[in-house]
Amino acid sequence: MIITENLTKKFAENIAVNRLTLEVKKGEVFGFLGPNGAGKTTTVRLLTCLISPTSGNAYVNGLNIKTQAHQIRQNVGILTETPGLYENLSAARNLEIFAQLYEVKDVKGQIERYLRMLGIWDQREDPAATFSKGMKQKLALARALIHEPKIVFLDEPTSALDPEAAHLVREFITELRQEGRTIFLCTHNLDEADRLCNRIALFKSQLLTTDTPANLRETLFGRKVVVHLREVTPNLVQSLQTMAEIKNIKIVDNKLVITLDNPEKTNPIVIRTLVNLGADIQFVGELRHSLEDVYMQLMNQHSST
Amino acid sequence: MNKILIIIRKEWSEVFLNRMVLMTVIFMPLLFSALPLIILFSTRNTGSADYTSDMPAQFAQICPEGLSGGECFQVYMVNQFMILFMMLPLIIPVNIAAYSIVGEKTQRSLEPLLASPITTAELLIGKNLAAVIPAVLATWVGFLIYAIGVRILTSNPLVVGALLDSMWLLAIFIAGPLMAVLSVNFSLMVSSRVNDPRVAEQLSTVVIVPLLALFFGQIAGLIFVNKTIILIMIAVLLILDAGAVYLCIQFFQRETILTRWK
Numbered sequence: 265m266i267i268t269e270n271l272t273k274k275f276a277e278n279i280a281v282n283r284l285t286l287e288v289k290k291g292e293v294f295g296f297l298g299p300n301g302a303g304k305t306t307t308v309r310l311l312t313c314l315i316s317p318t319s320g321n322a323y324v325n326g327l328n329i330k331t332q333a334h335q336i337r338q339n340v341g342i343l344t345e346t347p348g349l350y351e352n353l354s355a356a357r358n359l360e361i362f363a364q365l366y367e368v369k370d371v372k373g374q375i376e377r378y379l380r381m382l383g384i385w386d387q388r389e390d391p392a393a394t395f396s397k398g399m400k401q402k403l404a405l406a407r408a409l410i411h412e413p414k415i416v417f418l419d420e421p422t423s424a425l426d427p428e429a430a431h432l433v434r435e436f437i438t439e440l441r442q443e444g445r446t447i448f449l450c451t452h453n454l455d456e457a458d459r460l461c462n463r464i465a466l467f468k469s470q471l472l473t474t475d476t477p478a479n480l481r482e483t484l485f486g487r488k489v490v491v492h493l494r495e496v497t498p499n500l501v502q503s504l505q506t507m508a509e510i511k512n513i514k515i516v517d518n519k520l521v522i523t524l525d526n527p528e529k530t531n532p533i534v535i536r537t538l539v540n541l542g543a544d545i546q547f548v549g550e551l552r553h554s555l556e557d558v559y560m561q562l563m564n565q566h567s568s569t
Numbered sequence: 570m571n572k573i574l575i576i577i578r579k580e581w582s583e584v585f586l587n588r589m590v591l592m593t594v595i596f597m598p599l600l601f602s603a604l605p606l607i608i609l610f611s612t613r614n615t616g617s618a619d620y621t622s623d624m625p626a627q628f629a630q631i632c633p634e635g636l637s638g639g640e641c642f643q644v645y646m647v648n649q650f651m652i653l654f655m656m657l658p659l660i661i662p663v664n665i666a667a668y669s670i671v672g673e674k675t676q677r678s679l680e681p682l683l684a685s686p687i688t689t690a691e692l693l694i695g696k697n698l699a700a701v702i703p704a705v706l707a708t709w710v711g712f713l714i715y716a717i718g719v720r721i722l723t724s725n726p727l728v729v730g731a732l733l734d735s736m737w738l739l740a741i742f743i744a745g746p747l748m749a750v751l752s753v754n755f756s757l758m759v760s761s762r763v764n765d766p767r768v769a770e771q772l773s774t775v776v777i778v779p780l781l782a783l784f785f786g787q788i789a790g791l792i793f794v795n796k797t798i799i800l801i802m803i804a805v806l807l808i809l810d811a812g813a814v815y816l817c818i819q820f821f822q823r824e825t826i827l828t829r830w831k
Contacts, residue, residue, distance in 0.1 A: 309828075
């Protein structure tokens with residue numbers, strides 16, 4: 265659905281986007297993560313044909329961003345970093361303007377559908393200026409979707425929202441994913457990316473990595489199992505260290521943190537061994553690194569290089 | 570629906586919620602219609618008194634035959650105000666147009682608009698017409714009120730004819746809209762380049778200066794507005810309008826507006 269080929273954007277001497285090459289598949293929620301000033305918004309603007317690339321190219325829904333900008337704009341939806349509503353106009357009027365610009369056939373029907381879906385139908389005649397941040401964001405989301413685009417670009421959709429509003433927006437993004445739309449999600453919120461995205465890209469002017477959150481964790485930290493014991497004794501550790509499947513063992517208080525390749529296969533053996541050695545096992549669980557750990561690790565690696 | 574019409578309707582539904590703009594569109598034409606009518610009313614009894622010494626010699630010479638000195642003075646005084654009347658299509662759209670781009674930027678509404686399938690030409694034509702149409706209509710309505718007032722206040726058909734002659738009809742119905750187009754495009758150019766709507770409004774009022782110069786030049790007896798000057802003005806305005814529209818499109822750089830405005 266989205267293909268970029270060495271996409272580059274320079275502002276004078278500053279390279280905002282450097283040779284970005286990636287592919288976003290149909291129906292995927294693709295997280296685009298990076299620090300402030302990394303070039304995420306610039307990338308979205310390039311892909312929505314708001315600005316033109318310095319070099320390289322990209323295709324959105326098979327359309328070339330250099331030569332088919334008008335068709336791309338017709339076919340994608342964008343939620344900009346700030347809602348950008350006409351504050352003095354009503355919610356319904358805000359949507360009506362964009363529905364007409366996108367040549368939506370059933371303007372009234374679509375307005376009702378999205379305002380009801382987002383829970384602001386009762387406020388449809390209220391000026392947008394009277395809305396809370398969360399309501400404004402919902403209205404901006406409705407505007408991005410009013411023409412039923414197959415590809416939606418969401419730039420920081422939950423930033424500056426309170427937890428409840430952010431939760432509602434996330435739920436809505438989940439619904440969009442279930443409808444099979446392709447979503448390009450720029451976010452700072454790593455937990456959000458972890459929960460919503462099929463794949464993520466870490467970006468800081470250039471692409472650092474792209475993969476599923478699970479694969480990134482595994483690549484960076486391996487898979488770890490934590491075994492809580494009543495008491496850790498040296499003979500337990502020595503016995504486990506002789507097992508070929510185990511890569512590393514750390515002792516933290518009364519816990520063993522075991523690094524292994526295939527916990528699904530190896531865990532039963534490990535547990536059986538411990539039980540046979542007389543260990544009192546209290547809990548067993550997988551140590552799951554947060555996406556924040558992955559992000560920090562990759563950003564630090566990038567900074568040091 | 571035609572995208573230009575969508576933009577016009579959007580602009581109007583936003584702009585006319587602003588009381589200041591609404592007042593400008595309603596109040597200014599009424600004021601500018603009232604001023605010459607008040608003069609006509611207050612000088613209605615001048616009769617055959619000779620005021621020709623108070624008028625520039627050129628005007629006294631071309632004063633329509635059959636008018637008394639007092640009636641000629643009436644025509645002269647009202648003519649002074651007709652130039653002010655011509656300022657309406659310059660003043661009214663400035664507020665609308667100056668706010669047009671900067672207002673969008675300050676509300677951050679320009680990015681979603683530019684991301685929609687609308688061309689720069691459609692957007693600018695829509696914004697142009699949204700400012701020009703109310704200005705021209707308000708001017709014409711004001712002129713209509715003035716013309717009716719003239720008919721009521723003066724009994725001499727020669728005075729009516731002199732005040733509603735072809736020169737002023739050309740000025741109001743041809744030069745007026747052309748001036749509105751110039752004013753709007755100048756304002757759009759300014760508002761494409763500045764960040765603050767107030768700065769845009771103030772800079773945009775510069776376009777009124779040449780007409781003010783004409784007004785004071787005529788009062789001082791340095792220039793005498795006649796049909797030839799109006800025709801030259803129309804020709805110049807046509808050229809300026811073409812240039813202004815071209816420059817307006819050149820100045821409106823989507824990328825610059827989105828990436829450099831803070």
